[in-house]
Amino acid sequence: MATLSKHGHKNKHLMAALALIGLYKVATTTLSYSWSFFKTFLRPGRNLYKRYQGGYVVVTGATDGLGLEYARQFALKGFNLVLVARNQEKLDATKAELSREHQDIDIQLIQFDFNKPYTQEGYEPLKQAFDNIGDISVLVNNVGTAEFKMFGDQDLEPMNRMIQVNCIPQVIVTKFLLPRLLARSKEQNKRTAIISVSSLLDYVPLPTSAVYTATKSFNKTFSDVLRKENGEHIDIMTILPGPTKTNLMKREGGLIATASQHARWSLSDVGYNSESFGHYKHCIFRSIFKMPLVERMIISSMLKAQKEQEQ
Ligand SMILES: NC(=O)c1ccc[n+]([C@@H]2O[C@H](COP(=O)([O-])OP(=O)(O)OC[C@H]3O[C@@H](n4cnc5c(N)ncnc54)[C@H](OP(=O)(O)O)[C@@H]3O)[C@@H](O)[C@H]2O)c1
Numbered sequence: 001m002a003t004l005s006k007h008g009h010k011n012k013h014l015m016a017a018l019a020l021i022g023l024y025k026v027a028t029t030t031l032s033y034s035w036s037f038f039k040t041f042l043r044p045g046r047n048l049y050k051r052y053q054g055g056y057v058v059v060t061g062a063t064d065g066l067g068l069e070y071a072r073q074f075a076l077k078g079f080n081l082v083l084v085a086r087n088q089e090k091l092d093a094t095k096a097e098l099s100r101e102h103q104d105i106d107i108q109l110i111q112f113d114f115n116k117p118y119t120q121e122g123y124e125p126l127k128q129a130f131d132n133i134g135d136i137s138v139l140v141n142n143v144g145t146a147e148f149k150m151f152g153d154q155d156l157e158p159m160n161r162m163i164q165v166n167c168i169p170q171v172i173v174t175k176f177l178l179p180r181l182l183a184r185s186k187e188q189n190k191r192t193a194i195i196s197v198s199s200l201l202d203y204v205p206l207p208t209s210a211v212y213t214a215t216k217s218f219n220k221t222f223s224d225v226l227r228k229e230n231g232e233h234i235d236i237m238t239i240l241p242g243p244t245k246t247n248l249m250k251r252e253g254g255l256i257a258t259a260s261q262h263a264r265w266s267l268s269d270v271g272y273n274s275e276s277f278g279h280y281k282h283c284i285f286r287s288i289f290k291m292p293l294v295e296r297m298i299i300s301s302m303l304k305a306q307k308e309q310e311q
Pocket residue numbers: 060061062063064065066067084085086087090112113114115142143144145146165197198199200240241242243244245246247248249
């Protein structure tokens with residue numbers, strides 16, 4: 001009898017411990033989902049104009065897609081703009097459109113093709129152009145290009161272009177502007193920000209994107225380390241968009257966001273988070289794709305479609 005009651009006691013303790021662990025798990029999961037819900041749907045964005053006290057926002061790749069939408073959003077908030085892209089006609093058209101809608105802001109254009117390796121002479125015009133611009137408060141490292149193909153079928157030229165255009169401008173433009181952003185923050189006591197555009201693919205790498213995804217992981221890692229070095233003085237944020245309808249990703253519908261939706265949602269996280277997936281569709285996308293079974297199903301269906309294409 002004595003042994004039985006001893007076991008009975010032990011069982012009771014065990015049950016109580018398990019119940020506590022279960023309760024703890026339920027509470028933390030509920031809290032975590034509630035927090036995500038609040039952050040995604042209810043929390044109002046910061047007043048970025050007030051936070052950074054105006055100034056110029058530099059956007060690379062600003063004549064189309066996400067870059068154009070980031071520029072539109074910052075213009076709406078009253079910031080001056082520096083638009084950097086390779087095509088002068090598109091730059092002029094973008095400036096004309098934004099100036100018509102926002103007559104009170106100043107817009108500077110820099111025509112520059114990033115598809116070339118770094119040399120001091122080659123990048124000097126870009127540096128000079130930045131040096132001629134006044135109070136820069138925010139840098140958006142957005143420029144990027146993509147080609148989606150199985151690695152074995154892809155030519156070296158587009159691979160090289162992706163490495164060049166997706167990685168090198170982030171390093172060089174940040175190198176040019178970091179001292180000014182730091183000085184603005186430390187000496188003038190005015191906050192600054194560096195926002196870099198990576199991709200959801202960094203979290204969920206998929207076939208046909210080996211080089212592209214690797215460049216996007218570069219963007220994220222670069223940003224992460226920069227934050228560790230300078231986060232005390234500069235808001236350093238990585239944006240990880242899911243599929244968004246632009247020239248680079250022409251599909252639409254379903255969980256694909258528009259560039260304008262994505263830009264609005266991701267900028268509402270600036271100043272709060274060090275990472276943003278932007279639109280809620282992309283948060284859903286990430287949660288679904290991260291389920292191991294779903295991930296495996298998607299990968300095998302992509303590989304099957306690829307094989308059928310080859311036949
Ligand atoms: N769309 C998506 O689903 C998606 C998802 C995840 C991440 N992203 C990332 O978001 C960023 C923007 O992509 P997007 O979809 O908005 O692309 P996009 O619509 O093709 O726009 C790219 C912009 O960059 C400019 N650009 C391209 N190559 C350039 C070069 N060599 N030198 C200077 N400017 C150049 C383009 O100018 P032109 O007009 O002259 O070409 C355009 O203004 C990229 O970093 C991309 O990796 C996009």
